[in-house]
Amino acid sequence: MSIEIKAPTFPESVADGTVATWHKQPGEACAADELIVDIETDKVVLEVVAPADGVIKEILKGEGDTVLSEEVLAVFEAGAAASAAPAQAAAPAASADVATDAEKIGPAARKLIDEHNLDASQIPGTGKNGGITKEDVQNFINNRGAAPAAAPAAAAKPAAVAAPLNIPAGQRIEKRVPMTRLRATIAKRLVEAQQNAAMLTTYNEVNMKPVMDLRSKYKDLFEKTHNGTRLGFMSFFVKAATEALKRFPAVNASIDGNDMVYHGYQDIGVAVSTDRGLMVPVLRDTDSMSLADVEATIADFGKRGRDGKLGMEDMQGGTFTITNGGVFGSLMSTPILNPPQTAILGMHKIQERPMAVNGQVVILPMMYLALSYDHRMIDGKEAVQFLVAIKDLLEDPARLLLDV
Known part of the structure; x- marks a missing residue:
């Protein structure tokens, strides 16, 4: 059974909100009342939870999109099973296919990939089941722009050289982050x-x-x-x-x-x-x-x-x-x-x-x-x-x- 996931009802003093973070992606299993998305308003961050056990069938509003009170955010399939992960694990040679699967790339990450004309197969994913997150794409852009020849080495040990903003040590890199609504x-x-x-x-x-x-x-x-x-x-x-x-x-x-x-x-x-x-x-x-x-x-x-x-x-x-x-x-x-x-x-x-x-x-x-x-x-x-x-x-x- 398909269910519409809607934004919360905003008070009169709040005109709209912004989709802050999707905690679940299409095809990923959700338990009833489990947090699936955060909606940031001018005053607080509101949480939207799963209405039942099932999976998200389709996300209609990506991270960063503006939403109105009770606007539809996604389509939820109650009682459906998650995409089979064992089949993906059984085919390690197809890791590039996994990384480029549309279901493994979040809406915000896909938007960033399209804006910079990137090849998703070249971006290492750190999300669940190898999924590519927005942070993965941003880190790839930063590392590529700073030292394209040294990208493999940088990817081999990111934790050892990462600064608080994921900037490699010794490199003069600026990171532009949009100000949150709050x-x-x-x-x-x-x-x-x-x-x-x-x-x-x-x-x-x-x-x-x-x-x-x-x-x-x-x-x-x-x-x-x-x-x-x-x-x-x-x-x-x-x-x-x-x-x-x-x-x-x-x-x-x-x-x-x-x-x-x-x-x-x-x-x-x-x-x-x-x-x-x-x-x-x-x-x-x-x-x-x-x-x-x-x-x-x-x-x-x-x-x-x-x-x-x-x-x-x-x-x-x-x-x-x-x-x-x-x-x-x-x-x-x-x-x-x-x-x-x-x-x-x-x-x-x-x-x-x-x-x-x-x-x-x-x-x-x-x-x-x-x-x-x-x-x-x-x-x-x-x-x-x-x-x-x-x-x-x-x-x-x-x-x-x-x-x-």
């Missing part, structure tokens, strides 16, 4: 944020010793009590920011044209770095969340972000954003606004520094904080007082419990 959207939004907002950044520093002492004292009991959830620093920042947002509503607001929209709730986005780019999933109603709720949700966001499982509903909305460059070693930075929000808090590396305390030099673990804000909405006085409020709450965590 990366292009991130770039566009960041540029728009700088062009359309009167962005300004104010800095302060916070003594992290009280929070570190509290965490050190209770982290084992916290983890035991909350079913393995670890106590980190981000939950303290989220709760401190939530309290500060309640005190300074303009920082929790957004701009919509000529209107200023004040939000009576706190939805805080937490920037998560993934292989596909920066994503900002949102913690909802942080005022009602405990430290354990915050830590567990952030851990879940991180895991799903690395696995490409974050959905659009996870990243929609948000009234304020926190980004932590300190995990990568950043000592100080200027975070860029996440429109239409009017402010973003930047955390940084904790570093021991000599500080003057009551006339004495004391070594303390200090962190620089940066608050970037839209000066159209927030005055400098409010921005500074907001950041000072976060500093005071973190340097005396008991205030978070006492609401003072």
Whole structure:
């Protein structure tokens, strides 16, 4: 029975998507609910799975093609068996035929072969059953252009000389890679944020010793009590920011044209770095969340972000954003606004520094904080007082419990 494989239903805010990667090729066996293709949108990567056991009969949209909501991507044959691999293995002398079989060349690879007028039989395939992938074709083009006479030697030991971009060592080769839709959207939004907002950044520093002492004292009991959830620093920042947002509503607001929209709730986005780019999933109603709720949700966001499982509903909305460059070693930075929000808090590396305390030099673990804000909405006085409020709450965590 033939079944049409369609693109997912996109939300109203997403016009179309791009076919990112086909994980299965025509004739290749698929199990029910097995991932067969990734669709990349402006916000997330959506996965399309096999509707039943069977094989892909025909791919209608190749990698890089633009697709609309519920557009047909491929034809799937439910219950069909995969192409017989033993027959191919029994005929090693026909390896050139295997490499040039249309079913063994992905749509993206075939497109690249046609564009460069290549002989597919000369391209070594590393895909399943000797199939030729897009990367195989690109590597062949790079190696051919750099050193045609040494191609056999280069193919004999690619792993020993390959650089991260599959560029042979000692050769001045450039590799042009199209920007992914997600990366292009991130770039566009960041540029728009700088062009359309009167962005300004104010800095302060916070003594992290009280929070570190509290965490050190209770982290084992916290983890035991909350079913393995670890106590980190981000939950303290989220709760401190939530309290500060309640005190300074303009920082929790957004701009919509000529209107200023004040939000009576706190939805805080937490920037998560993934292989596909920066994503900002949102913690909802942080005022009602405990430290354990915050830590567990952030851990879940991180895991799903690395696995490409974050959905659009996870990243929609948000009234304020926190980004932590300190995990990568950043000592100080200027975070860029996440429109239409009017402010973003930047955390940084904790570093021991000599500080003057009551006339004495004391070594303390200090962190620089940066608050970037839209000066159209927030005055400098409010921005500074907001950041000072976060500093005071973190340097005396008991205030978070006492609401003072």
